[in-house]
Amino acid sequence: MLHPKLPPDFYRRPDPVQIARDLLGKHLFSCLNGELTGGRIVETEAYSHQGDLSMQLHLKRRGPHGRALHEPGGRAYLYQVYQRHTLFNISTNDADKPDTVLIRAIEPLVGLDIMLRRRGLETASAKLTAGPGLLTQALGVTPALSGTDLQGETLWIEDHAEQVPEADVLSSPRVGLAYAGEEAASLPWRFRIIGSPWTSKAK
Template sequence: MVQTIPAAFFQRPDPTQIARELLGKYVFSRIDDELTGGRIVETEAYSHEGDNSLTMHLKRRGQHGQALYELGGRAYLYTVYQRHTLFNIVTNAADVPNTVLIRAIEPTAGIDTMLRRRGLESIARNLTAGPGLLTQALGVTPALTGTDLQGNVLWLEDHGEDVPDAQVRASARVGLAYAGAEAASLPWRFRIKDSQWTSPAK
C-alpha cells in the first residue's frame, strides 16, 4: 500500500536510523506541474551530537542554516561550489539540527523531464546517481528550503518495500576530510548494494 511518509517518521532522534530506513522509499517533486521522482538508493546522516561536520556546516552557513532548526519533516536545500544543490531532510525535534542527505535515486517517474533538465539524450547512471545530479533532475533549488515534505511540491512515499540489512552497505560519508578524522570516518553513508544508481564517489 502506497502512502506518503508522515512527518513523525522524520521527527525521531537518530538520523542514522532514518537514513537507513529511507533506502527503498521514494521521493517525488512536482515543479511547473511536471512530476519527477524515484526510489532512494543512497543517503547520508548528519547529527548535532558527535559529528563535527554538521557543527562546522552550521557555522559556515549562518542564517542560511536556520532551516535545520525547524521541526523534522522539511526540506533543507543549499548550493555547494556555486553550482550543485543538495537535498537534505530536516530530522528530529525543533531546535535540534539533524539532517539526512539524499545522495542518489533510481529514476522511476518523469524520466523524459529529468533527461531534459539534465541535458541528456538517454537514461544512464549520471542522470540521478549523485546529490547534485538528482536535484537538477528533480528541478529542486534552494528556493524550496523549508518546504513541508507532506505537501504536493516535494514529498516522500513508502511503497511497502523494506530493504534487508544484507542488501545495505554502510560506509564513511563523502568529502568530509575538512571536519577531521573522527567525523570523516563515521559509517553514516548508506547504499543499496549492487544498485547501478548509487553515486560513484569513493
C-alpha cells in the same frame, strides 16, 4: 495505486543514522510547474548535531536556506556547493536538536523524459541521478525550495511498503569530510543499496 507520504513522526525520531537507513527504498518526488518527477532512494548520508563536527558548518547557517534545520524534522534543507550543485537534505529530530539526512542518489522512475531534459541528456544512465548534485537538477530542485514541508504537494517522500534487507545495504564513510577531522570522516553513516547502478561512485 496510491502510496502514503511518510508522516512527520518518521522524520522526528532522534537517530538520524536510523532515519538515513530507513529512507532506502522510499520514493522521493517533486512536482514543479505541473511536472512530476521522482524515483526510489538508493543512497543516503546521516549528519548529527552530536559528535559530528561536519554538522557545525550547517548549524551556522542562519539565513533562509538554513532555517529548515531549526524547525521540527520533515522539511527540505537545500543549499549549494561550489556555487553550482544543490544538495537535497531533510531536517530530522526536533527544532532544538537539528540533525539531517542527505539524499545522495535515486533510481529514476517517474517523469524520465523531464529529468533527461533538465540534465541535458538523451538516454538514461547513472549520470542522470547518481549523485546529490545530479538528482536535484533532474528533479528541478533549487535552494529556493529550502524549508518546504515534505507533507505538501511540491516535495514529498512516499512509502511503497518496501523493506530493504540488511544484507542488501552497504554502510561506509561519508564523502568529502576530511575538513571535519578523522573521527567525523570515518563515521560509517553513508548507506547504499548493494548492486544498484544508480548509486554514486564509491570513495
